[in-house]
Amino acid sequence: MWTPETYSFKCIIDHQVIFCYFLYLHQIEFGVDVTKKELVLADVIDNDSWRLWPSGDKSQQKDKQTYRDLKEITPEAMQMVKRNFEWVADRVELLLTSVSQGRVVVLMGSISDLVHCEKIKKSCANYGIPCELRVTSAHKGPDETLRIKSEYEGDGIPTVFVAVAGRSNGLGPVLSGNTAYPVINCPPLTADWGAQDIWSSLRMPSGLGCSTVLSPEAAAQFAAQIFGLNNHLIWSKLRSCTLNTWISLKQADVKLRECSM
Known part of the structure; x- marks a missing residue:
């Protein structure tokens, strides 16, 4: 089911509010379940499905590619991977809060x-x-x-x-x-x-x-x-409301056309 929370992530990527250092963006695919009349995301968005290059510098990448590029699995190397994912987790928390309150x-x-x-x-x-x-x-x-x-x-x-x-x-x-x-x-x-x-x-x-x-x-x-x-969370909820309104109108149009046939 499409909700403001699921939509907020894409909105933040689009406006580059927080993750402005994304050089590669994982694509989001979605469709409409005509049976349940719901918008369904057909992909997974998590720390494993993106590439993070702070400031556009590939040498500073924080994603899983750092693990793939390891020449040797050592305790020191695993600590580096752990620090990278902790850094990512801290940034993901920012998606749930907004600096601008109102x-x-x-x-x-x-x-x-x-x-x-x-x-x-x-x-x-x-x-x-x-x-x-x-x-x-x-x-x-x-x-x-x-x-x-x-x-x-x-x-x-x-x-x-x-x-x-x-x-x-x-x-x-x-x-x-x-x-x-x-x-x-x-x-x-x-x-x-x-x-x-x-x-x-x-x-x-x-x-x-x-x-x-x-x-x-x-x-x-x-x-x-x-x-x-100035508040990406509110902006995202407004966008999701706009989308839900559009879906409702589209469903009404389809229903009307079916009745007219």
């Missing part, structure tokens, strides 16, 4: 918006992004809103603010006008005034750069795309 902070104008905000948090979790929920009103307590905002500035952690406020949205513009971090408006829609309330999120004063995304899941995806510029 977080999404969702500020809601009222606790009544909690269900809407929980959807954003759940979607952030799918991308591996920590998400915090806070309650504050830019209209009723602007000083407290700016104080909460300041909690997430200055600690070096990249942050995206999501403002959830219906009716007259002052939360997003106030945040955007007082921080250099990205701000996403994600107003909850209501049956009575939803269409009219959206304009308070769309019509921003000059000098403000906050965007507006109506779907809570799409707001989380937008934040993930921002973090994905």
